[in-house]
Amino acid sequence: GIQVEQSPPDLILQEGANSTLRCNFSDSVNNLQWFHQNPWGQLINLFYIPSGTKQNGRLSATTVATERYSLLYISSSQTTDSGVYFCAVIGRGGATNKLIFGTGTLLAVQP
């Protein structure tokens, strides 16, 4: 099945810094989503982005489907950005809605 790898596995930032998180996937995808799991465990959808670029406030994401990767940019980080960021995909060609999750990037933003 499709493999999803995220990097870096963990990241520590000072408040105000910028960061880039990466998601590589091993096959073509129909669906790619970025999620933030906050320290209370809630999984929040950030972007649905199987291709192209989207922006939402300080966050933006770009997926280059032909090269099988996606990037999540966090600018001017805040302590509330702390948590785990997951990339999840649905492979193209399968008759399924099954999201395959990466292992996540653990982000800690220090004041």
Add this chain to the structure above:
Amino acid sequence: DAGVIQSPRHEVTEMGQEVTLRCKPISGHNSLFWYRQTMMRGLELLIYFNNNVPIDDSGMPEDRFSAKMPNASFSTLKIQPSEPRDSAVYFCASSGWDTQYFGPGTRLTVL
């Protein structure tokens, strides 16, 4: 919309007891997913439904687990009998055509 609703939010039970987790998807969504999250295994898809019909239950660990979706607005995940290794956070998610939205999760502890 209220989002995906799960109950209970926390459940502590003793080994051998029956546990029932409940989920109300977002109105109008036609797919519903049950996930389990543990430190060791990350996020795992247990089962998903399309239009109330189970499509893929390959992630259900064993016969002790069962899931139902009697109508478009309600689903249950039952564990009988429960075991300590079932301790985890159980998430329900729903989607329309693309984006999956997660509920707050049920934290299950089996003593």
